[in-house]
Amino acid sequence: MSADDTARFIYLGLLLAAVGGYFLAHARKRPGRIAQQATVWGLIFLGVIAAAGLWGDIRQTVAPRQMVYADQGRIVVPRGADGHYHVVAQINGVDVPFVVDTGAGELVLTRRDAQRVGLNPDGLSFRAQARTANGSVATAPVRLDRVQLGPFTDRNQRAWVNGGEMDTSLMGMGYLQHFDKIEITGTQLVLSR
Incomplete structure (x- = not known):
């Protein structure tokens, strides 16, 4: 105990x-x-x-998770109760929850998630600035060894660590551009390669 x-x-x-x-x-x-x-x-x-x-x-039932159709080369993500699409990706082998954000330019990690995947946020150089709906925030560029979403694995992925307070990491277009097709049908987001 x-x-x-x-x-x-x-x-x-x-x-x-x-x-x-x-x-x-x-x-x-x-x-x-x-x-x-x-x-x-x-x-x-x-x-x-x-x-x-x-x-x-x-x-x-309340917050359904992503469904993977590996044989069809697609991932189907149901819209959450909050109106957003939530996915769980493995970053360097660690499950990290993301909000899919087509308005975000890049893959953005919270400081907490960055630490969980093996990065040291205190040792990063927060020299870049990102403009958000809440104003400017300092960010630090990083490279992720491995990003896996369902059956799809991408290596040496560019990402940013947010220097401010953020609840959930964001999966922006810097990562979503790896998919051939991104579509919203009804209450589902479909990512296809």
């Missing part, structure tokens, strides 16, 4: 003790009402446990 698991169990134990103490303290005054409230809280607790256990299935 990890330290995080131990901390979670301690937290849940304290929470259970606090809620249980409340019920015991008030049970003497109105036992019927307390039993009713205990039942409601028990059902809420069971619902939370069920939702946590089924989260993987729920997440796949």
Whole structure:
């Protein structure tokens, strides 16, 4: 059992003790009402446990992932609930989530993602500037050994590390230009080679 698991169990134990103490303290005054409230809280607790256990299935339904049709040379990306297209690419063997952004000129990594794929953001030279909807931001040019999206692998890919705050890395036209065809059909983005 990890330290995080131990901390979670301690937290849940304290929470259970606090809620249980409340019920015991008030049970003497109105036992019927307390039993009713205990039942409601028990059902809420069971619902939370069920939702946590089924989260993987729920997440796949709510936020579907890209589908790869390797034999047909294409990747189909469903539009997310936020209206954007999200993909997961492997950068130097590490899964990195991206938002597909045809308005971005290049492949842009967050500082966190850059570090995860083996780059040292503190050692990069943030000498370039990029204009964004939120103003100018410093960027550092980098070369990625390997970028893999589905069955497609590209080597020595140029990218940039964003020096500012950014939630998700962006897959811009600097990478998307490797595809022969980019089309949006209904609620799907289709990338073909």
